[in-house]
Amino acid sequence: MSPIFHETTKLEQEPIVLIIAEKNIVARRIAHILSGGRYSVKKICGIPIYFFTLNGEKYASIGLKGHIMDYDFPQRFRKWSLPDLKDIIWSPLIVVAREAKHIEALKSLAPFVKRVIVATDYDREGELIGLEAVHVIKKAGKRNVEIKRMKFSAITREEILRAFRNLTEINKGLADAADARRAIDLIWGATLTRFFTLASNTSDVYSIGRVQTPTLALIVKREKEIESFVPQKYWEVVALLENGLKAKHKKGRFDSIEEAQRVKLRSTGLAEVFRVEKSTRKRRPPHPMDTTTFLALSASIGISVDRAMKIAEDLYRLGYISYPRTDNTVYPESLDLIGIAKRVCKGPYAQYLQLILSQETITPTRGPKETKDHPPIHPVEYLPIGKLSKEHEAIYDLITRYFLATLSPPSVWEHAIVHMKIGSEEYLLKGRRLVDPGWERILKLIEEESEEDEEMLKFDIVKGQKFKVHSIKVVEKKTRPPKRYTQASLVKEMERLGLGTKSTRHEIIRKLFSRRYVEGKYIRPTNLGRTVIELVEKFVPIISSSELTRKIEKEMDEIEAGKKCKEEVINNARRILKEIFEDLMKNVALVGNSIRESKKKDLESSKKVGICPKCGAPLIIAKSRRGKRFIMCINYPKCNVTYPLPQKGRIYILKETCAGGKIHKIKVVWREKGVKKEWILCPSDYKEKSE
Ligand SMILES: [Zn+2]
Structure with missing residues (x-):
C-alpha cells in the first residue's frame, strides 16, 4: 500500500510517540513496518518525518544523520597557540550542533512528544546518538518525557515488530563509553597535534591520534624490519x-x-x-562472522575496509544483512538459522540448501567470543541480482556464502606422504x-x-x-623479509593488540591513507608518516605504544559495564596527557629542530624545479597547510621565494628551461569531460586566478 501524503505542514495538537532512528531510510522502514504501509510524510525544517497511528496512538518517526551534536573547545582555543596548550587539556568542553536542521526539527516536535522510543543502532555510538536527540527534546521543555529503547539487529518485519513489542530501557553506560571516547580523542588529538604542528614551525600539520598513532607505528616498524632484513x-x-x-x-x-x-x-x-x-x-567451516573477519575478507577481495563498512551499513539499512558491527562469533539460540538459510537460498545460492539440509544434525560452528548485543553478521533476506551496485552484490555474496558455509558439513581432505x-x-x-568439498563448495578462502x-x-x-x-x-x-601489512592483516593486528573497536578500526585506517601517512595495497609509510613516528618515538614513545591505548580502551569497557564513571575516565586520560605534555614542552626547541631537519632531508630528496633566483638553493614543489601546491625555495622560511602553481592536474617537470635557464618548464596534464588536456608553462610566468 502506498503512503498517504498530507499536504499540510501544520502539526495537529495531539500528543505523539516519537521514534528516533539513526538514518532517514531506517525511520521510513520502521514507519512502514509498524503502520503496514499507512503512514504520511511531512517535512519539518527540510527533514522528513513519518506519521502514523497505531492502537489509537499517534506516532512520528524521524531519522537523524548519525551524531547531531559534537564536542569542541571554547572560543579562546580556536586559534592554535603553544602557550594555550597546557590549558586545553583541562578546559571544559562545549557541546556544539553538528546537524542544525535535525536539531530544529526535534525542537519543533518536542512540545507534542509524550514518549520517546530510541531506535538507533544498538551499540555505544547508537545509544549516544539517541541520547543526543533526547537531550534536545528535554532542553526544549520536555524534562520528564518517558524514554524507551527499541533494540534490533536487523531491519526486517519480524525483527522490528519483535523489538517494538519488547521495549527496554536506555543503557546509560553504553552511551557514556562512547561519550568518553569522543571527549578523550578530541583532547588527546588536539593537544598533541597542535603541539607537534606548532613546534615544527612549518606549513605541515603533524596529526597525532590516540589510536591512529600506535597503528601508524606498527606500519613504520614493519617497514624498518623489512629494510634492515638481511636475506639468508x-x-x-x-x-x-x-x-x-x-x-x-x-x-x-x-x-x-x-x-x-x-x-x-x-x-x-x-x-x-x-x-x-x-x-x-x-x-x-570457519567460525561465524564478526566485524574483523568481515573487514579482512572484504579487503582480500579488493574492497577497502572503509568502503566495505559503508556498503555493509547500506545492506543493513535496506534489510538484507544483520547489523555489521559485532564482536560476536557465536550464533544465539534464538536465531532461526534454518529459516534464514531457506529464505536466502535463491538464485545462485539455491543449489546449496540441499547440502545444508541433508545433514543428520545441523551444527553451526562456534567462535571464541560470545557477546549478547548482536548476532554474528549474517544475511536476513535474499538480494536479487541487479538491484544494487556490483560492490553491494560482492559484499552481500561474501556474507551470504560465509553464513551458509558455517551451517554446512566439513570438507574432507586426503593427505599422503610418500617416503x-x-x-x-x-x-x-x-x-x-579434496575428497568431499562440503562447505568449500560454497566458500573459497x-x-x-x-x-x-x-x-x-x-x-x-x-x-x-x-x-x-x-x-x-x-x-x-x-629467506624472505616479513610481509607488509595489507588492510586485511592490519585490521586483524589492531584487534589483537586492542587498538580501536569494531566501530572505529576501519575509520582509523581510512584516516592514515587520507592524511597521506601511508600508501599502497601492501601498506608502507610515506616520508611524512615516518617522520611523525620517528619524532614520537624520540620524544614521547608512550603515545605510539599500544599499551596506553589498550589501557584507555579497557577503561571504556568498564564505563559500559557500570564499573567506572565517565568523568573519572576522562580525567584519568587528562592526567596521563598532562604528564606527556609537560615532558614535551621541556623539549619544544629540540622537537622543532628535529622536525625541520627531517623535513629538509625529505625536501632534498624531492625533485628540483630549478634554482632560487635570490639565494641559489634548489626550488621544489611543496604543499601548504591548506593543501595548496606551490613552488618554494628549499631555504624557506629564511628565503621567501615562492611561485603559485595550477591546482588541478598532474605536474611533470620538463628538461627545457625558462627564466634565463634558472627554472624548468612544467607540463600540467588533466582530464576534462574524459578528454586529456595538457598545458606547458614557465612557473615564473604563472599568475594565480582569483577564485
Ligand atoms: Zn631562496
Missing part, C-alpha cells in the same frame, strides 16, 4: 622423477651448499618407496586432495601457499614401487 641463503635438494613427480630431500633446508652437494652425490640409482602414510582430515630412498638418502613426496601436490595422489603410489630419477638438483633459496 639456503639450499634445498630436489629429485625430478618420471611422470613429472618432484621429491624433496627430507632435511628440507640446508644451510651450507657443500652439504647439499654431498647429499646430491650420495643420491644415486632409482627412487624406491619404502613407506606410504595416508590420512583423511576433516576441515570445519623414498635414492641411494642412501631419504626423499619425501607430499600430496593432498584464500590460504597460504601449500607445498602439497595434488597430482601425485593420482598415481596411487604403493610401498616397493620404483621410479626413474631424471636428475637431482641443488636449488638456491633466500
